[in-house]
Amino acid sequence: MFVISDFIRVERMPGFSCKLCAQCCRDRIVVLYDRDIERLSEAGFSDFYEEASELELYLTGAKYRMKLKENGECIFLKDDRCIAYEYRPDTCRRYPFIVGEDFILASISCPGIKWDEEGDAEPFREPSEEISRALRRIIKL
Template identity: 35%
Template sequence: MLGVDDVATRLGSVGFRCRECGACCRRVAEDSNLVLVSPAEVRAIMAVTGMAWDKVAEPYPDFISADNGGEYTLAWCLRRTADACIFLRDGRCSIYARRPWICRTYPFMLVDDDLAVSECPGLGAPLTPLDARDAAADLCRRQAAEAVEEAGIRAVFHEATVPPGKRAVIDSEGVKVLDD
């Protein structure tokens, strides 16, 4: 895994400044604004909004068939309208202080020992060494949080049973059967 200093160096060479355009929150192509969230992130958003789980999150849209006629997916996403994330209001994020890791670190992501960069109008802008280090620290924390969530899903998955004919999300907290 890359360390904070290595990531900061790479971020500095790419450059970035958020233009607050909200393009990353809008659907520009099929699932372009699909934001994966952990159960902990859903609960944090619920705490600040007072919204129920199913109003904050939706199952990841790709389901896998179980042997018993049921189906499951392994992730949650922020709920969306046809056009944008439900938390994009008047061009701004209404949960900015509790936004998920994906949103906090966009347009960057650490994939093993590589920095992945998504398209964004803010790329190429000068980034101070302090800002690069802060962003790098966030990316490393995100990578660690995702590794913990993935390990939790693996542990639950081995014991998971999807009820026959039902749809469910298997996450680090267990099997959550979806309402029909």
């Protein structure tokens, strides 16, 4: 089973503190944009992506997605840690949020979200640029 989307629109940015559970690195489609491919390739990583489906391209504007291991884990996950963390894709950099110009989406399944606290949207804004632009084309947010 793969999670396609578990995001809901929220009125304010909740707090966040990563629990290092690696739940977001399993059974999820990680879309990749050109700058993700360039960043990871320049860091020496290869054979980590494949073409996105037509639906993924339509929904996210991403032409590629991360390859996964047979068990559904990201190929960069080793001992519950990302071996490419410094070079990780924008999908991973923005998770568990998508921050647009006038909307915030938050993952309902991330255990690190602190719903009762106020958070800072700015660190998530730049990695959200491409997907928020694609979402705005197809959904009224």
